[in-house]
Amino acid sequence: MLVALLLLLALSNAVKTYGQEGEGQCDLKPTLDPRPHSVSIKEFGAVGDGKTLNTIAFQNAIFYLKSFADKGGAQLYVPPGKWLTGSFNLTSHLTLFLEKGAVIIGSQDPSHWEVVEPLPSYGRGTEVPGGRYQSLINGYMLHNVVITGNNGTIDGMGPVWWERFTSNSLNHSRPHLVEFIASDYVVVSNLTFLNAPAYSIHPVYCSYVHIQNVSISAPPESPYTVGIVPDSSDGVCIEDCTIVMGYDAIGLKSGWDEYGIAYGRPTANVHIRHANLKATSGACLAFGSDMSGGISNILVDHVHLYNSHSGIEFRTTRGRGGYMKEIVISDVEMENIYVAFAATGHCGSHPDDRFDPNALPYLNQITLQDVSGTNITIAGNLTGIQEAPFTNICLSNITLSINSASPISWECSNVSGFSESVLPEPCPDLKNSSNSSSSCFSLLGQIGKTAVL
Secondary structure, eight states: HHHHHHHHHOOOTTTTOOOTTTTTTTGGGEEEEOOSSEEEEEGGTTTOEEEEEEEEHHHHHHHHHGGGGGOOOOEEEEEEEEEEOOEEEEEEEEEEEEEETEEEEOOOOOOSSSSEEEOOOTTOOOOSEEEEEESSEEEESSSSEOOEEEEOOEETTTTTHHHHHHOOSSSBBOOOOOEEEEEEEEEEEOOOOOOOOOEEEEEEEEEEEEEEEEEOOOOOOSSTOEOOBBBSSSEEEEEEEEEESEEEEEEEOOOOOHHHHHHHEEEEEEEOOOOOOOOESEEEEOSSSSTTTTTEEEEEEEEEEEEEEEEEEEOOHHHHHEEEEEEEEEEEEEEEEEEEEEESOOOOOOOSTOOOOTTTOOOEEEEEEEEEEEEEEEEEEOOOOOOOOOOEEEEEEEEEEEEETTOOSEHHHEEEEEEEEESSSSOOSSSSOOHHHHHHHHHHHHHHHHOOO
């Protein structure tokens, strides 16, 4: 981490950081200096009438700006208007800036979205075997790239994709709004994301990603839409975000069964703070179920979770392998949540019949502390795997107001841990030995030390 942060401090003139000793990942705030070169998308023939297809204009503009990579980089300015486009790729040392009133609109014609190979850590499309539709805005093996603006909007026009998903008429897996693959020093800020076909922001195999002050939404009926998905990525900060989605608000992932195990890249060193999250049918904070590369060293603090099915949920199943460990979640406010805390070892499907049923996932050292909740139906539903129980689940200073509809406040099986000052009183499985208590406090020190490095 020390080397990583020294590199972060040495970013090019487009992305600088500052922070005081003792601050965490999200306290190393990027400041965006103007690029020395800037052009408007209109200079490349784009028309912002919401009807003209501007894919070639975006492609040509970015191809031109690529020549400024060694001259301090460049900015592509998108003025007010409705800019219809198919999928397009960014380049390194680029800022894509959306002015207030600028809306990039995804075409509803699938032929305007390129079909690409599946991600290697998934082995196939997650929804349909084979390839997948490329995301609307893409970055592949990029360095120092920014998507920002004066609260401009990126609209994926999701309903046409949601209908194809629910009617089983997709030819390929749905696209995302923004995806960065194998890129580093990425900033996404000060924008609104609407109606993603699937995910809104998907950094995968990335390092040093800062997502700040974005608003992301899709309607409650949108199937399996997710806000931000750090996937086999490290050094990620998500802060000051408002996310309202049909399924999960934030989902951490790291690959699918044998493909994720073989790729072997975890999601690690992630900091999430100051977020307002709503997930109609899923979880505000979801870990897994695709976690075969591992998820570790996650810090979440000062989040507000509301009007959702689940507050915080850990998902895995036999055949996943991998691990979820060293996760600290604190300073949480919950309102109108059906299940406050959930963990299951029986969630998710498999990409094919080549997975190893003996690849058992490992869940250990999960700390939840300083949580208050009102109108909660079930405090916790924690169901581990008999051959691989969930261990060292640590709960402290948690007060949940359970509503009258609750059949039972806690349900636990194949789990163990420690609890202190928790109401309603948790399962006996979570009131175990002092060894669990020691592990909890050790984890708190370890996560804090990592944040300071």
